[in-house]
Amino acid sequence: MSGDFTKRDVLKWIEVIYRPGNQQIQDITLNWPEYKKTFIDRIAENLYNDIQRTKHLFSSPYTFKKKFSKLTETEKSSWYDFALDIPKKLRLLNLYIRPYKDFCRTCLIPYYDLETLARADYHNYCQKQKSVPDTKGKKEQVHDSFRDLPDEKKRFYIELNHLVPVALKKAGYEIIRPEEMTEISEKMVMKFARAIHSKYLREIKKRDTGSKKSSYLSWVHNPGDAQDINLSDFDDLPEDIKHSNLDNAYQIPAKLLAIGYKLRQTGKGFKPAVLHLSEDEIETMARVEHIRWCWDKILHGWIYGKVKDERRKTHPAIIPYEDLSESEKEKDRELVRLVPALLQDVDYDVFHVNPEKISKLPYAIKPLSSIRRILDETKKMNAHIRSLVSLSPDVEEMVEARNRKLEEALKEIESSYDYALHIQESFLPDNLYIRECFPDSFILFKPKDIVSGDFYFFSRLNHHMVFGAADCTGHGIPGALLSTIGYGILDEAVNVLKLTDPSEILKHLYLKMHKFLKMETEKKGISDDMDIALCSLNTRKHILTFSGIGNPLYHVSGGKLDEYRPGNLKKKPDESDGNEYISDSINLKNGDSIYLFSDGYADQFGGSDHKKYQTGRLKSFILSIQDNPMPEQGDRLYEEIEKWREVKNEEQTDDILVIGIRI
Known part of the structure; x- marks a missing residue:
């Protein structure tokens, strides 16, 4: 079976390598037989060998009586299939791999994501069994539903996916999540790691003077560590203990991302504000801490066991957070409550992060609808x-x-x-595609109620980039229904009819929208549609063409902000399609910034006097953040509107959408 693999099977791994360089891609392409040994042969063997240790936990369709090398090619085929499926699984969870140097970081993969992968593995097994001819009348009966399986049979597929990061680690790769990586710097991690160890030393002194034992000690202290070694300075620590501190440090930004915060260093002369965590935030961060702890154990060879056994490396707490006892959950909560003090130790502050950045994080706290x-x-x-x-x-x-x-x-x-959210997310452009179109850009997208009447559009046609921000009437389900119709017609205009002139696109959009909603019929039709700011950028000439209805465009160049008001009015349904829409052309220079938005940001009530934020304040704030990269501008805009809203704890007024692009 191993000889049947093709170059194409190996090259699938390039898709899940985090930011591969040209040299790395070329190396894998030219030397794919060697990489086959790493990505397929070695991982398949690692999975088989590692799951042998856990066979007492489950009932499996496979036997584990022989060494992997003694298996027949037919018996090995299932394990090769598992290895071949790993890139597809990683893409499903928006995960990537990269070679690690000094130590392998833990990746925060929640238990329910493992169940999703386990369900897919079982489905593949069922399909394979159904395709096997029944020659002796002893063909195994399989359930069609993973949910109907007994727990001990489900456990096999879950444990198998638990071991994927372990097998990758043995092959020299760690699993990472891009959303986490963008918020971490090596300097920040080192400061946190030193602060963690420093606090550990202080807790040891408290314990030795008779103070109450702190759960912080069990967080940092690994079972079997020699206490006197841990009392060394950070630089003199053994590598495994130092790596444990570093891994804890790496995951502090991830815990804060889970509750919607990003870290930044406090300015000179300022003290970091104390972070006050709500009970919901503590619970979310505690859940993330438990995920981190479980994966740290698993990557170091530990497995679930009814009793803790350091020799056999079994632990009863390697289970989902929800299944822990209250006393065990409280240990995680206690550790989370220490994070604000750590932030002050290293002079780091937190601020609200653009919700788009954490929308793909499976463990992040979700805004209450x-x-x-x-x-x-x-x-x-x-x-x-x-x-x-x-x-x-x-x-x-x-x-x-x-x-x-x-x-x-x-x-x-x-x-x-x-x-409805799942449907809306399926047609909105993903962040990677937007970054490919405009590397220095952001999308601030915050629906009022789970789904949104606002939507954004990006498409690339040769040397034209067509993009826009639309605001459909209403929010929630009604607004989302209109946004689905509007997006579909817009997509047809650009990607089927190949229109690139915004005025022509608007003409097609509103004509089809009005017909679809029967707006020409007074009794049956509805009067709702949308406001939109639509642009087309000629990347060869650096000319931006703008056409809009209801929504303006802001252009910042040389420290000055110009507003381009929409020059079109909504056409009455009974007007002929001979009406023309007008547009503006803008010559752009490198470093210019463009902003499109719906009215949700400026109309947000807040402040001490319960007033709208207003466009004048928005213009001033946009000018004040021009020195920041676009992704950070998105975070700053979100932080600003949240501060405005939280003065008197106002509810979100409307869907919020802001697009920022630097040329």
Whole structure:
């Protein structure tokens, strides 16, 4: 079987290597037989050998009585198939690999993502079994649904995916997540690692003077470490202990990203503000810390076991966070509560990060929708009522029954919203494509209620970049329905009809939109459609053509901001399609910045007087952040509007969309 692999099978791995250089791509392409040994042969053997240790945990369709080298080619084929599927799995979870040098970092892969991969493996196994001819009438019966499998059979596929990072580590590669990497610098990590060790030494002194033992010690101290070695200065620590501190340090920014914060160094003469964590934020960070701890154990050869055994490397806490006892969860929470003090030790501050940056993080805290807020407020109100009056058992049961029905109804509505979000995310351009079009850019996209009536569009046609920001009437499900229609027509105009002139695209967009919504029929039609700012950049001539309805464009050049107001009005449905839309042409220079947006940002209520943010304030703020790279501008804009909103804890007024592009 190993001889049947092709060059194409090996080159699939290039797609999941993080930022591969031209030399690395060329090396893999020319020497693919050698890389086949690394990526397929070696990983398949590692998976087989490692899962032999865990065979007491599951029931498997495979036997593990022989060494891998003694297996027949047919028996090896399943393990080669597992190895071949790894690039596809990594792409599914938006993960990448890269060679590691000194030590292998842990990657934060939640348990439910492992279940997703396990489900795919089982599906592949079922398909393979169905294709095998039944020659002796003893063909194995397989369930069509992974969910219907007994737990001990599910466990095999879950453990198999637990071992993928371990097999990659043995092959010399670590798994990383791009969203985490962009927020980490080596200088920051080293400062955190030194601060972690310094705090460890302080906790040791407290313990030796009779103070209460701190859970911080168990966080930093690995089982089996010699205490006197740990008392060394950071530079003199053994490599494994130093690496443990570094791994903890690497994941602090990830924990903060999980609750929507990014780190920055405090300016000279300023002290970092104290970070106050809410209970929800502590719980989210504690969950991330447990994921980190589990993967750290797994990468160092530990597996689940009913009792902790340092010789056999088994531990009962290598389980999902939700399955931990409250006392074990509290250990993770205690460690999280130490993070604000660590930030002050290293003079780092936090600020709100653009929600688009963490939308793909599976472990990040999700903003509460209005539906979820209603449910939480109802629960709090019921608890408050119970604290004021004593209810009879009959009334208590009636209240509980009503609450259950309300919760079920709201969960059903929320699940509909979640699926609508899945649909909307499937057609919106992904961040990688946008960065390919405009390397120095950002998208600040924050729906008011899970799905959005705002949408953004990017497409590349030869030397033309067509992009825009649209604001459909309403938000939530109604707005999202209109955005789906609008995006589809816009995509047809650009990618099917090959239109690149914004005025021609708008003409096609509104004509089709009005016909689709039957706006020419007074009784049946609806009057809702959209505002839009649409641009086409000629990359050869550096000429930007802008046409809009309702939404303006800001152009910043040489420290001056010019506003281009939309020169078009919405056409009445009964007007002929002979109406022309007008556009503006703008000559751009290197370093110029372009901003498109919906009205959600400027219309956000906040401040001490409950007023809208207003476009004048937005213009001033945009000019004040021109020295920052575009991704950081997106973060600063989000931080600014959150501060404005939080003065009196205002709810988000509307969907928010801001696009920033530097030429």
